[in-house]
Amino acid sequence: MEKLENELTGKIALVTGGTKGIGKAIADRLLEAGANVIVIARNHPGDENLKHHFISADLTISSETDKLVKEISEKFGTIDILVNNMGGSNSPSGGFAVLSDEDWERDLQLNLQSSVRIDRAILPQMVAKKSGVIVHISSITGALPVYESLGAYAVAKGALNNYSKSLSKEFTPQGIRVAAVSPGMVRTDTMDNYLQSLSDTMGITVEQATQNLMSSLGGVPMGRMALPEEIAELVGFLVSPRASYITGVNYIIDGGANPSV
Template sequence: MQNEQNYNNELKGKIALVTGGTKGIGKAIADKLTQAGAKVIVVARNHGQKPNPEHHFLAGDISNAQDTEALVKEIVDKFGKVDILINNVGGLNSPGGGYSVLTDEHWEKDLQVNLLSAVRLDRLLLPLMTAQKDGVIIHISSTSGLVPQWEANLVYGVAKSALNTYSKSLSNEVANKGIRVLTVSPGPVKTEGMEAFLNGYANNAGISVEQMTQTMMDKIGGIPMGRMAEPTEVAELVCFLVSPKASYLTGANYLIDGGNIPL
């Protein structure tokens, strides 16, 4: 994109960990951090379709406590530290239809993926950041945490709302230890996951993907810019927030939604 920023190797010498970093927003962030000079570790269940050979890939499921502990041990043994943590793993795993169709299993799975995976990873890595008195943690949330749609994403919205509150609380706790904690809340983003979501709902409704996309945009109140975000646009914001240019920023939740949320 022509408006991409040049970070002039600003992150050289930094170790960055990106969860869910093999596709969509996570991969775009991992690619951008690599371009800015960071050594990037990506954690995901598999390599994805187009792995970046410059990334250090580790397989694992961070919604599982034992997997997460093993991954952190491996990271510490191999790299010694983590300077930048991007908690990007998340996803909509529960059915739409409101409270009555949601079981305990649906709630537990979405809370593990969208909230507790970040809480767990922060808890394991914060001692390293505290010891070096430096670090940045970014929680990738969603505008669904502010304006949930009960018909489609009730559990997801609740989990992201909780993530927002947790992130703000954590930022206050660790700010005087040299650690910055920030939240980034994208609106609809043009990823493979979003395309699959729209295709599924379009098929169920018997309408075209274009009609489903417009229905979704209308349902959330419209996007003044008239389109979904590109993953690289979210990555640009994240790369700025972890850079020295953002050294006084902590505790904030940055919306990147094309003007959707009327705040």
């Protein structure tokens, strides 16, 4: 246990979208393992006891990414671990017909292009020292799209999966491991708000909306949502020396919902 608690000592980790939900759980997990953790989000979480180094940035804007990387380089040096967790969707429910160009663009920027931008900025540092780990937090919807309410989001996550694999093929020979993690339903404030929105839109209870969403994924054999800490534990392993031969994979962590092998 002592070894696990110190296995990331001396490492600089950057977690985007790291102030709440899955991102915060990941940041906490890496901190427990000894890493020096930087979290990025658009807004400060308002937590006076925040244990991570917080930097405000909107990674859907190119100039914000450039400014962020410059600040990190000046204050912390080079990044050893990059966890691209930012993502989400505010697109309306109702399927393909209700999605505007703006909905598609917003979801693609947040769930794909923001990761591409930060990777492009950080990768040269990793290549120079021939080491580093990048983890993209994707979604089970990348393989099992929920078209009624998450069409554009699912397409963006599917593209993120393909991009992550492509990146691993190119940069693993240069010492950088790249992996993706695709959670299913996770009990976060964002998920609770999303289920409430579905409930309001469809005129059903939150419990019914939850069951409908589980059913749209083919059912969840585990019978519950994941906890953010359960996703973080997988990420903590993937960025550690214990996962030194793991790259180019997409780990689905969904309580058994995915029907394929």
